[in-house]
Amino acid sequence: MSSRIAQIRLVSSHPEVYEPCDDSFALVDALLADRTNLLQHQPTLCLELGCGSGYVITSLALIVGQAAHYIATDINPHAVKVTRETLEAHGVHAELINTNITSGLEKRLKGLVDVIVVNPPYVPTPEDEVGREGIASAWAGGENGRTVIDRILPVSDNLLSKKGWLYMVTLTENNPLQICLQMREKGYASRILVQRLTEEENLQIIKFWRDSDSQVAEKENKTVPAKVMESFLSQFHIFPFLRGSNNDSS
Amino acid sequence: MRLLTHNMLSSNIKGVTNGFPLRIEIEKVVEKPVDFNPEFLRNMFPKIEWKALVNAARSMGYVELPEEVEPSTLYSEDFLHKFHHALLELHLEEGALVCPETGRRFPVSKGIPNMLLHEDEV
Protein backbone atom coordinates (compact mmCIF):
# COMPACT_ATOMS: atom_id res chain seq x y z
CA MET A 1 0.00 0.00 0.00
CA SER A 2 1.17 3.53 -0.72
CA SER A 3 2.12 5.83 2.10
CA ARG A 4 1.92 9.01 0.14
CA ILE A 5 1.62 12.31 1.94
CA ALA A 6 0.77 15.78 0.63
CA GLN A 7 3.31 17.20 -1.80
CA ILE A 8 4.54 20.68 -1.05
CA ARG A 9 4.33 21.75 -4.69
CA LEU A 10 0.62 20.89 -4.68
CA VAL A 11 -0.14 22.70 -1.42
CA SER A 12 -2.07 25.88 -2.14
CA SER A 13 -1.22 29.16 -0.39
CA HIS A 14 -2.48 32.61 0.53
CA PRO A 15 -0.63 35.50 2.21
CA GLU A 16 -2.82 35.16 5.32
CA VAL A 17 -2.63 31.37 5.65
CA TYR A 18 0.03 29.50 7.65
CA GLU A 19 2.42 27.66 5.33
CA PRO A 20 3.53 24.13 6.19
CA CYS A 21 6.47 24.45 8.53
CA ASP A 22 8.60 22.29 10.86
CA ASP A 23 5.62 21.75 13.16
CA SER A 24 3.39 20.61 10.28
CA PHE A 25 6.11 18.25 9.02
CA ALA A 26 6.67 16.81 12.50
CA LEU A 27 2.94 16.13 12.88
CA VAL A 28 2.76 14.34 9.53
CA ASP A 29 5.92 12.40 10.41
CA ALA A 30 4.19 11.24 13.59
CA LEU A 31 1.14 10.12 11.58
CA LEU A 32 3.43 8.22 9.22
CA ALA A 33 5.28 6.63 12.12
CA ASP A 34 1.92 5.52 13.51
CA ARG A 35 0.57 4.48 10.12
CA THR A 36 0.25 0.75 10.86
CA ASN A 37 -1.76 1.47 13.99
CA LEU A 38 -3.91 4.00 12.15
CA LEU A 39 -4.75 1.48 9.45
CA GLN A 40 -5.63 -1.19 12.02
CA HIS A 41 -7.68 1.38 13.91
CA GLN A 42 -10.03 1.71 10.90
CA PRO A 43 -11.36 5.13 11.81
CA THR A 44 -14.76 6.14 10.44
CA LEU A 45 -14.59 9.86 11.26
CA CYS A 46 -11.39 11.93 11.35
CA LEU A 47 -11.18 15.60 12.27
CA GLU A 48 -8.51 18.28 12.01
CA LEU A 49 -8.77 21.46 14.07
CA GLY A 50 -7.04 24.47 12.50
CA CYS A 51 -6.26 23.03 9.05
CA GLY A 52 -4.36 26.07 7.67
CA SER A 53 -2.99 25.17 4.23
CA GLY A 54 -4.51 21.67 4.35
CA TYR A 55 -1.11 19.96 4.39
CA VAL A 56 -1.95 17.78 7.41
CA ILE A 57 -5.54 16.75 6.63
CA THR A 58 -4.54 15.96 3.04
CA SER A 59 -1.68 13.79 4.30
CA LEU A 60 -3.96 12.05 6.80
CA ALA A 61 -6.48 11.31 4.05
CA LEU A 62 -3.71 9.91 1.86
CA ILE A 63 -2.32 7.78 4.71
CA VAL A 64 -5.60 6.39 6.05
CA GLY A 65 -7.47 6.28 2.75
CA GLN A 66 -10.92 7.22 1.56
CA ALA A 67 -12.73 4.56 3.60
CA ALA A 68 -12.90 7.18 6.36
CA HIS A 69 -14.69 10.52 6.34
CA TYR A 70 -12.69 13.69 7.02
CA ILE A 71 -13.74 17.01 8.50
CA ALA A 72 -11.45 20.01 8.92
CA THR A 73 -12.11 23.35 10.58
CA ASP A 74 -10.32 26.68 10.72
CA ILE A 75 -11.27 30.06 12.14
CA ASN A 76 -9.57 31.76 9.18
CA PRO A 77 -11.87 31.88 6.11
CA HIS A 78 -8.88 31.95 3.73
CA ALA A 79 -7.47 28.80 5.32
CA VAL A 80 -10.51 26.62 4.63
CA LYS A 81 -10.51 27.79 0.99
CA VAL A 82 -6.81 27.07 0.60
CA THR A 83 -7.34 23.66 2.22
CA ARG A 84 -10.07 22.89 -0.29
CA GLU A 85 -7.62 23.64 -3.12
CA THR A 86 -4.89 21.52 -1.54
CA LEU A 87 -7.26 18.57 -1.11
CA GLU A 88 -8.49 18.86 -4.70
CA ALA A 89 -4.95 18.99 -6.05
CA HIS A 90 -4.33 15.62 -4.37
CA GLY A 91 -7.65 14.08 -5.40
CA VAL A 92 -8.91 13.55 -1.83
CA HIS A 93 -11.90 14.97 0.01
CA ALA A 94 -12.55 16.50 3.41
CA GLU A 95 -15.53 18.49 4.55
CA LEU A 96 -14.53 22.02 5.54
CA ILE A 97 -16.10 24.29 8.09
CA ASN A 98 -15.14 27.86 8.87
CA THR A 99 -15.61 27.96 12.62
CA ASN A 100 -14.04 28.55 16.01
CA ILE A 101 -12.51 25.16 16.98
CA THR A 102 -15.63 22.97 16.53
CA SER A 103 -18.42 25.40 17.29
CA GLY A 104 -21.62 24.11 15.65
CA LEU A 105 -20.37 20.51 15.60
CA GLU A 106 -20.17 19.80 19.31
CA LYS A 107 -23.71 18.58 19.88
CA ARG A 108 -23.91 16.07 17.07
CA LEU A 109 -20.28 14.95 16.86
CA LYS A 110 -20.09 14.12 20.56
CA GLY A 111 -18.38 10.76 21.02
CA LEU A 112 -18.24 10.05 17.28
CA VAL A 113 -14.72 11.04 16.22
CA ASP A 114 -12.07 8.31 15.98
CA VAL A 115 -9.05 10.49 15.16
CA ILE A 116 -8.39 14.16 15.92
CA VAL A 117 -5.24 15.90 14.69
CA VAL A 118 -4.24 19.38 15.73
CA ASN A 119 -1.31 21.70 15.29
CA PRO A 120 -2.60 24.53 17.46
CA PRO A 121 -1.40 28.11 17.80
CA TYR A 122 1.15 27.32 20.52
CA VAL A 123 3.54 30.29 20.65
CA PRO A 124 3.52 32.21 23.94
CA THR A 125 2.21 35.72 23.19
CA PRO A 126 0.32 38.49 24.95
CA GLU A 127 -3.24 37.32 25.56
CA ASP A 128 -4.82 39.95 23.31
CA GLU A 129 -3.07 38.55 20.23
CA VAL A 130 -5.02 35.29 20.43
CA GLY A 131 -7.73 34.83 17.81
CA ARG A 132 -7.08 38.11 16.01
CA GLU A 133 -7.97 38.22 12.36
CA GLY A 134 -5.42 37.09 9.82
CA ILE A 135 -2.19 35.19 10.04
CA ALA A 136 -1.38 36.04 13.70
CA SER A 137 -4.10 33.66 14.91
CA ALA A 138 -2.08 30.85 13.32
CA TRP A 139 0.54 30.97 16.06
CA ALA A 140 -0.60 33.32 18.85
CA GLY A 141 -1.18 31.08 21.87
CA GLY A 142 -1.45 33.51 24.78
CA GLU A 143 0.11 32.80 28.17
CA ASN A 144 2.57 29.87 27.89
CA GLY A 145 1.01 29.30 24.47
CA ARG A 146 -1.78 27.45 26.26
CA THR A 147 -4.90 29.56 25.62
CA VAL A 148 -6.17 27.75 22.53
CA ILE A 149 -4.70 24.38 23.60
CA ASP A 150 -6.62 24.56 26.87
CA ARG A 151 -9.84 25.09 24.91
CA ILE A 152 -9.05 22.26 22.51
CA LEU A 153 -8.41 19.59 25.17
CA PRO A 154 -11.93 19.45 26.70
CA VAL A 155 -13.49 19.75 23.23
CA SER A 156 -11.45 16.77 22.03
CA ASP A 157 -12.39 14.75 25.10
CA ASN A 158 -16.04 15.46 24.32
CA LEU A 159 -15.81 14.53 20.62
CA LEU A 160 -13.56 11.48 20.75
CA SER A 161 -15.21 8.08 20.46
CA LYS A 162 -14.43 5.32 22.95
CA LYS A 163 -11.58 4.19 20.75
CA GLY A 164 -10.65 7.77 19.79
CA TRP A 165 -7.10 9.10 19.44
CA LEU A 166 -5.78 12.66 19.57
CA TYR A 167 -2.51 13.74 17.95
CA MET A 168 -1.32 17.17 19.06
CA VAL A 169 1.72 19.37 18.52
CA THR A 170 3.20 21.04 21.58
CA LEU A 171 6.14 23.25 22.35
CA THR A 172 8.30 22.80 25.45
CA GLU A 173 7.06 26.18 26.71
CA ASN A 174 3.49 24.76 26.72
CA ASN A 175 4.55 22.40 29.53
CA PRO A 176 3.64 19.14 27.77
CA LEU A 177 4.14 17.08 30.94
CA GLN A 178 1.45 19.08 32.67
CA ILE A 179 -0.83 18.65 29.62
CA CYS A 180 -0.32 14.86 29.76
CA LEU A 181 -1.02 14.73 33.49
CA GLN A 182 -4.14 16.82 33.00
CA MET A 183 -5.34 14.45 30.27
CA ARG A 184 -4.50 11.49 32.50
CA GLU A 185 -7.04 12.81 34.99
CA LYS A 186 -9.61 12.56 32.21
CA GLY A 187 -8.58 8.96 31.59
CA TYR A 188 -6.08 9.33 28.76
CA ALA A 189 -2.74 7.67 28.33
CA SER A 190 -0.21 9.52 26.23
CA ARG A 191 3.03 9.03 24.38
CA ILE A 192 5.44 11.30 22.59
CA LEU A 193 5.67 10.00 19.02
CA VAL A 194 8.04 12.58 17.62
CA GLN A 195 10.37 14.92 19.34
CA ARG A 196 12.07 17.60 17.26
CA LEU A 197 14.65 20.25 17.95
CA THR A 198 14.61 22.96 15.32
CA GLU A 199 16.67 26.13 15.35
CA GLU A 200 14.00 27.99 17.26
CA GLU A 201 11.76 25.41 18.88
CA ASN A 202 11.59 22.15 20.81
CA LEU A 203 8.52 20.44 19.42
CA GLN A 204 6.72 17.30 20.56
CA ILE A 205 3.96 15.38 18.84
CA ILE A 206 1.90 13.69 21.54
CA LYS A 207 -0.66 10.96 20.99
CA PHE A 208 -3.48 10.58 23.53
CA TRP A 209 -5.85 7.62 23.82
CA ARG A 210 -8.40 6.48 26.36
CA ASP A 211 -6.68 4.15 28.72
CA SER A 212 -8.75 1.70 30.72
CA ASP A 213 -6.17 1.56 33.55
CA SER A 214 -6.16 5.26 34.24
CA GLN A 215 -9.92 5.51 33.74
CA VAL A 216 -10.56 2.84 36.33
CA ALA A 217 -8.07 4.54 38.61
CA GLU A 218 -9.91 7.79 38.21
CA LYS A 219 -13.35 6.29 38.83
CA GLU A 220 -12.22 4.52 41.97
CA ASN A 221 -10.31 7.58 42.96
CA LYS A 222 -7.14 5.57 43.15
CA THR A 223 -3.81 6.62 41.82
CA VAL A 224 -2.60 5.29 38.51
CA PRO A 225 -0.63 2.04 38.90
CA ALA A 226 2.94 2.94 39.68
CA LYS A 227 4.34 0.97 36.77
CA VAL A 228 2.22 2.77 34.21
CA MET A 229 3.11 6.11 35.69
CA GLU A 230 6.78 5.27 35.75
CA SER A 231 6.96 4.35 32.09
CA PHE A 232 4.90 7.40 31.22
CA LEU A 233 7.19 9.73 33.13
CA SER A 234 10.37 8.13 31.87
CA GLN A 235 10.01 9.77 28.49
CA PHE A 236 10.18 13.09 30.23
CA HIS A 237 13.38 12.10 32.01
CA ILE A 238 14.99 11.26 28.70
CA PHE A 239 14.22 14.75 27.52
CA PRO A 240 14.60 16.86 30.68
CA PHE A 241 13.57 20.06 28.89
CA LEU A 242 10.13 18.53 28.31
CA ARG A 243 9.31 19.34 31.88
CA GLY A 244 9.12 22.89 30.68
CA SER A 245 11.07 24.52 33.46
CA ASN A 246 13.12 27.47 32.31
CA ASN A 247 15.59 27.43 35.16
CA ASP A 248 16.87 23.96 34.39
CA SER A 249 20.60 24.15 34.96
CA SER A 250 21.43 20.97 33.03
CA MET B 1 -20.85 20.55 1.78
CA ARG B 2 -22.17 17.02 1.99
CA LEU B 3 -25.43 16.24 3.73
CA LEU B 4 -23.36 14.25 6.22
CA THR B 5 -21.95 17.58 7.37
CA HIS B 6 -25.41 19.13 7.46
CA ASN B 7 -26.41 16.23 9.70
CA MET B 8 -23.56 17.06 12.12
CA LEU B 9 -24.15 20.84 12.36
CA SER B 10 -26.39 22.70 14.79
CA SER B 11 -26.96 26.38 15.35
CA ASN B 12 -24.32 27.48 17.86
CA ILE B 13 -25.88 30.82 18.80
CA LYS B 14 -25.98 31.54 22.51
CA GLY B 15 -29.32 30.71 24.08
CA VAL B 16 -30.65 28.61 21.19
CA THR B 17 -32.04 25.29 22.46
CA ASN B 18 -33.49 23.82 19.26
CA GLY B 19 -30.68 24.43 16.81
CA PHE B 20 -31.04 21.19 14.84
CA PRO B 21 -31.54 20.54 12.00
CA LEU B 22 -30.53 23.69 10.16
CA ARG B 23 -32.85 24.59 7.29
CA ILE B 24 -31.18 24.49 3.89
CA GLU B 25 -31.38 27.45 1.50
CA ILE B 26 -30.26 26.44 -1.95
CA GLU B 27 -28.55 28.51 -4.62
CA LYS B 28 -26.48 25.76 -6.19
CA VAL B 29 -26.29 21.98 -5.71
CA VAL B 30 -23.59 19.83 -7.28
CA GLU B 31 -23.20 16.07 -7.45
CA LYS B 32 -19.78 14.48 -7.10
CA PRO B 33 -19.37 10.73 -7.48
CA VAL B 34 -17.81 8.92 -4.52
CA ASP B 35 -16.62 5.29 -4.34
CA PHE B 36 -19.36 3.09 -2.86
CA ASN B 37 -18.36 1.62 0.50
CA PRO B 38 -21.11 -0.41 2.24
CA GLU B 39 -18.97 -0.97 5.33
CA PHE B 40 -18.57 2.77 5.87
CA LEU B 41 -22.30 3.33 5.34
CA ARG B 42 -23.25 0.69 7.91
CA ASN B 43 -20.79 2.27 10.38
CA MET B 44 -22.21 5.72 9.72
CA PHE B 45 -25.88 4.80 9.84
CA PRO B 46 -26.24 4.70 13.65
CA LYS B 47 -24.57 8.12 13.90
CA ILE B 48 -27.06 9.77 11.52
CA GLU B 49 -30.26 11.58 12.50
CA TRP B 50 -32.35 9.84 9.91
CA LYS B 51 -35.30 12.21 9.69
CA ALA B 52 -33.00 15.20 9.25
CA LEU B 53 -31.22 13.42 6.39
CA VAL B 54 -34.46 12.45 4.66
CA ASN B 55 -35.73 16.04 4.81
CA ALA B 56 -32.40 17.57 3.81
CA ALA B 57 -32.18 15.27 0.77
CA ARG B 58 -35.75 16.16 -0.13
CA SER B 59 -35.03 19.86 0.05
CA MET B 60 -32.20 19.23 -2.41
CA GLY B 61 -34.62 17.47 -4.75
CA TYR B 62 -33.72 13.85 -3.87
CA VAL B 63 -36.82 11.98 -2.71
CA GLU B 64 -35.68 8.33 -2.81
CA LEU B 65 -34.86 7.83 0.89
CA PRO B 66 -37.43 5.83 2.91
CA GLU B 67 -38.94 7.46 6.01
CA GLU B 68 -38.27 4.39 8.16
CA VAL B 69 -35.32 2.03 8.12
CA GLU B 70 -35.49 -1.50 9.54
CA PRO B 71 -32.23 -3.11 10.67
CA SER B 72 -32.49 -5.59 7.78
CA THR B 73 -32.70 -2.70 5.29
CA LEU B 74 -29.04 -1.99 6.03
CA TYR B 75 -28.17 -5.08 3.98
CA SER B 76 -30.16 -4.03 0.93
CA GLU B 77 -27.81 -2.90 -1.85
CA ASP B 78 -30.54 -0.75 -3.29
CA PHE B 79 -31.07 1.09 -0.02
CA LEU B 80 -27.33 1.51 0.60
CA HIS B 81 -26.85 3.09 -2.81
CA LYS B 82 -29.56 5.64 -2.07
CA PHE B 83 -28.15 6.34 1.39
CA HIS B 84 -24.67 6.71 -0.18
CA HIS B 85 -25.93 9.18 -2.76
CA ALA B 86 -27.81 11.34 -0.24
CA LEU B 87 -25.12 11.29 2.42
CA LEU B 88 -21.97 11.77 0.31
CA GLU B 89 -22.65 12.73 -3.29
CA LEU B 90 -25.08 15.63 -3.01
CA HIS B 91 -23.27 18.85 -2.16
CA LEU B 92 -24.65 22.23 -1.22
CA GLU B 93 -22.17 24.36 -3.14
CA GLU B 94 -23.77 27.80 -2.66
CA GLY B 95 -26.57 28.79 -0.31
CA ALA B 96 -27.09 28.97 3.42
CA LEU B 97 -27.94 27.02 6.55
CA VAL B 98 -30.64 28.69 8.60
CA CYS B 99 -31.08 28.43 12.37
CA PRO B 100 -34.55 26.92 12.93
CA GLU B 101 -35.07 28.99 16.08
CA THR B 102 -33.75 32.45 15.24
CA GLY B 103 -33.69 32.47 11.44
CA ARG B 104 -30.00 33.49 11.48
CA ARG B 105 -28.35 32.55 8.16
CA PHE B 106 -24.99 30.79 8.05
CA PRO B 107 -23.73 31.30 4.50
CA VAL B 108 -22.31 28.41 2.48
CA SER B 109 -19.84 29.51 -0.16
CA LYS B 110 -17.74 27.22 -2.38
CA GLY B 111 -19.22 24.36 -0.39
CA ILE B 112 -17.90 25.71 2.93
CA PRO B 113 -20.32 26.73 5.69
CA ASN B 114 -19.36 29.75 7.76
CA MET B 115 -20.39 29.08 11.36
CA LEU B 116 -18.47 32.03 12.85
CA LEU B 117 -20.59 34.00 15.29
CA HIS B 118 -20.83 37.75 15.82
CA GLU B 119 -19.71 39.03 19.21
CA ASP B 120 -23.27 39.38 20.54
CA GLU B 121 -24.11 35.77 19.60
CA VAL B 122 -21.38 34.03 21.60
Ligand SMILES: C[S@@+](CC[C@H](N)C(=O)[O-])C[C@H]1O[C@@H](n2cnc3c(N)ncnc32)[C@H](O)[C@@H]1O
Ligand atom coordinates in the same frame (compact mmCIF):
# COMPACT_ATOMS: atom_id res chain seq x y z
C1 LIG C 1 0.03 26.44 13.57
S1 LIG C 1 -1.24 26.63 12.34
C2 LIG C 1 -1.35 24.97 11.69
C3 LIG C 1 -1.86 24.90 10.28
C4 LIG C 1 -1.81 23.51 9.65
N1 LIG C 1 -2.64 22.55 10.37
C5 LIG C 1 -0.40 23.01 9.62
O1 LIG C 1 -0.07 22.13 10.45
O2 LIG C 1 0.39 23.46 8.79
C6 LIG C 1 -2.70 26.80 13.36
C7 LIG C 1 -4.02 26.94 12.58
O3 LIG C 1 -5.10 27.00 13.54
C8 LIG C 1 -6.03 28.00 13.14
N2 LIG C 1 -6.72 28.46 14.35
C9 LIG C 1 -6.26 29.28 15.32
N3 LIG C 1 -7.19 29.47 16.26
C10 LIG C 1 -8.27 28.73 15.90
C11 LIG C 1 -9.57 28.52 16.45
N4 LIG C 1 -9.95 29.10 17.59
N5 LIG C 1 -10.43 27.71 15.79
C12 LIG C 1 -10.07 27.12 14.62
N6 LIG C 1 -8.86 27.29 14.05
C13 LIG C 1 -7.97 28.09 14.67
C14 LIG C 1 -5.18 29.05 12.47
O4 LIG C 1 -5.97 29.87 11.61
C15 LIG C 1 -4.13 28.21 11.74
O5 LIG C 1 -4.56 27.89 10.45
